[in-house]
Amino acid sequence: MGNETKERLPLRMKPKTSRRLEQWYAVDNCRSKNEFVEKAVNFYVDYLEMQDDRSLLPTALLAVLDGRLGRLEDLIARREYTREVELDMVIGIIAGAMEIDRDDLKRRRAESARNVKATNGLISLEKRARAAGEPNWDGDQWQD
Numbered sequence: 001m002g003n004e005t006k007e008r009l010p011l012r013m014k015p016k017t018s019r020r021l022e023q024w025y026a027v028d029n030c031r032s033k034n035e036f037v038e039k040a041v042n043f044y045v046d047y048l049e050m051q052d053d054r055s056l057l058p059t060a061l062l063a064v065l066d067g068r069l070g071r072l073e074d075l076i077a078r079r080e081y082t083r084e085v086e087l088d089m090v091i092g093i094i095a096g097a098m099e100i101d102r103d104d105l106k107r108r109r110a111e112s113a114r115n116v117k118a119t120n121g122l123i124s125l126e127k128r129a130r131a132a133g134e135p136n137w138d139g140d141q142w143q144d
Contacts, residue, residue: 011037 013021025036049059100108115123 006034 021033021036025033028036028039030036030039046059
């Protein structure tokens with residue numbers, strides 16, 4: 001970083017702006033006025049990029065969000081794959097153990113679709129058993 005070449009730019013500013021620069025560069029923990037001006041320019045460019053219709057967020061923030069969303073997507077995909085494998089195993093076991101005719105399967109599929117829509121996908125075995133009228137559910141304490 002110390003060997004980095006920098007361009008020299010002629011800069012003119014109003015006395016009031018110069019006083020503000022003098023006042024704030026040390027407060028911002030900048031080692032020099034040049035560093036403060038460079039940070040200010042970068043900040044303003046990020047602001048301008050936010051105003052651009054194509055970009056709502058600064059480039060650095062977009063890069064961070066893309067990385068985090070990519071990792072989240074990978075995590076969700078891995079978990080979804082694992083759930084699908086487990087579901088396929090359960091379906092295979094049930095299909096192998098029971099004889100279900102075509103009409104019963106259609107009825108159960110329609111019932112399941114209604115249940116998922118009615119509960120917004122938040123179905124539990126306990127709720128299904130209670131809805132089916134299984135005895136001895138009222139006094140039972142579940143451990144979550």
